[in-house]
Amino acid sequence: MKIKEIIVVEGRDDTAKVKSAVDADTIETNGSAIGEDVIKQIQLAQKTRGVIIFTDPDYPGEKIRKTIAEKVPGCKHAFLPKHLAKPKNKRGIGVEHASLESIRTCLKTVQEEMDVVEAEIGTHDLIEAGLIGGPLAKKRRERLGDILNIGYTNGKQLEKRLQMFQIKKSDYLSALETVLREEENE
Structure with missing residues (x-):
């Protein structure tokens, strides 16, 4: 390659x-x-x-x-x-x-990297998904970063990185669903 x-x-x-x-x-x-x-x-x-x-x-x-x-x-x-x-x-x-x-x-x-546009995914979405401030937040962010190929981030960086790479809300929701499903199966 x-x-x-x-x-x-x-x-x-x-x-x-x-x-x-x-x-x-x-x-x-x-x-x-x-x-x-x-x-x-x-x-x-x-x-x-x-x-x-x-x-x-x-x-x-x-x-x-x-x-x-x-x-x-x-x-x-x-x-x-x-x-x-x-x-x-x-x-x-x-x-x-x-x-x-x-x-x-x-x-x-x-x-x-893309020019910053209005975010499809906001802080409220991340809090609601337990990606910021919850007991499983770090583990969830790490797995979400792997699935979306955006790397591990802390809570503050996640929203910025989702925006910087213009991750579509549908892709975010699909990745989040995978994270939560894997969590249930543990």
Whole structure:
């Protein structure tokens, strides 16, 4: 599988794993303190080929994603669910621990940032669904993010991410139904 866009990853282990899974070029941020030279590389990549941000599903990875998205508008996003990023019998979490098939799947289901339009899904909908403020909210948000390919978010980020990727209310409701059905079957 050949990827036209340049994939932004955190480090060289991520680059090695991504290049084992797909034919692609990468830019490494080398941590969450992204230098201005790296931002300039990403901006050039966005202008010439497009960019896919593919960071670890943890706090530093989300911080990197947010920093790049603010400084380089229009990037695409690939999200790796946490359960697919954990190594067997080791500590840590990251792209470098994912299977090659998981990486391919994530890169096939990238989300593209869109201009913000009026939200179809509001805070009230999220509270009513138990995605904000309930005892199962975190678990539900994590599963919803996996199903919609928008990654894990906290309560405040969820509404913004649904809006940013222009998730249709019908797709949201279908994903929520799946989450609630799975919960019942546990």
